[in-house]
Amino acid sequence: TQLLEQSPQFLSIQEGENLTVYCNSSSVFSSLQWYRQEPGEGPVLLVTVVTGGEVKKLKRLTFQFGDARKDSSLHITAAQTGDTGLYLCAGAYAGNNRKLIWGLGTSLAVNP
Amino acid sequence: GAGVSQSPSNKVTEKGKDVELRCDPISGHTALYWYRQSLGQGLEFLIYFQGNSAPDKSGLPSDRFSAERTGGSVSTLTIQRTQQEDSAVYLCASSLGLAGGIIDTQYFGPGTRLTVL
Numbered sequence: 001t002q003l004l005e006q007s008p009q010f011l012s013i014q015e016g017e018n019l020t021v022y023c024n025s026s027s028v029f030s031s032l033q034w035y036r037q038e039p040g041e042g043p044v045l046l047v048t049v050v051t052g053g054e055v056k057k058l059k060r061l062t063f064q065f066g067d068a069r070k071d072s073s074l075h076i077t078a079a080q081t082g083d084t085g086l087y088l089c090a091g092a093y094a095g096n097n098r099k100l101i102w103g104l105g106t107s108l109a110v111n112p
Numbered sequence: 113g114a115g116v117s118q119s120p121s122n123k124v125t126e127k128g129k130d131v132e133l134r135c136d137p138i139s140g141h142t143a144l145y146w147y148r149q150s151l152g153q154g155l156e157f158l159i160y161f162q163g164n165s166a167p168d169k170s171g172l173p174s175d176r177f178s179a180e181r182t183g184g185s186v187s188t189l190t191i192q193r194t195q196q197e198d199s200a201v202y203l204c205a206s207s208l209g210l211a212g213g214i215i216d217t218q219y220f221g222p223g224t225r226l227t228v229l
Contacts (some may be wrong), residue, residue: 006154031214042116042203042220043155050214088154092215098143099168099183099205100215 006103021106023089024071030094037086079110120219133189137206145205
């Protein structure tokens with residue numbers, strides 16, 4: 001049983017398109033993170049969200065944490081080829097901020 | 113160095129041989145994690161060290177896997193009698209080891225790609 005479901009698993013789009021990827025769970029998380037991983041590299045943190053309903057923007061990336069803190073979304077506006085990579089979400093339960101629950105990731109390919 | 117480093121970057125071995133993978137965490141980080149990642153997939157937690165506490169070994173898939181962390185810094189993951197299903201990328205991460213509050217952010221190394229023939 002996967003505790004954090006990410007969808008879609010794969011996504012291939014053209015440069016300039018918008019997209020949204022999702023991270024869903026039946027569990028409540030105290031905080032949640034999104035990472036991007038490029039081939040041959042380790043994951044790199046993009047954002048941490050901690051408050052239900054929180055929206056954070058990082059240039060063309062918009063992250064939202066669900067009101068109930070069970071789900072999150074990442075929206076990319078006007079995708080660029082440099083956005084290509086594996087997007088991973090990871091959540092932490094209250095009282096354990098170190099052992100994260102990881103989703104399987106969304107593999108995004110942005111084509112020129 | 114500025115980040116987490118891992119060596120070797122690639123390792124090809126024959127089934128049944130033992131392998132050692134090394135991780136150098138960020139200086140000052142008290143927590144260290146090992147993960148396994150199969151092709152294009154998410155991270156599978158293996159083991160976690162925090163300071164001088166007993167490690168959390170709950171993710172190790174079998175007794176062929178072990179890890180140690182010497183002097184609270186460098187860590188070595190050892191896989192004995194390797195099997196083909198051990199082929200994967202092994203990632204190491206370190207963090208400040210902050211207790212409570214929000215996620216204790218992990219910083220990852222580039223990984224070691226292990227291929228067992």
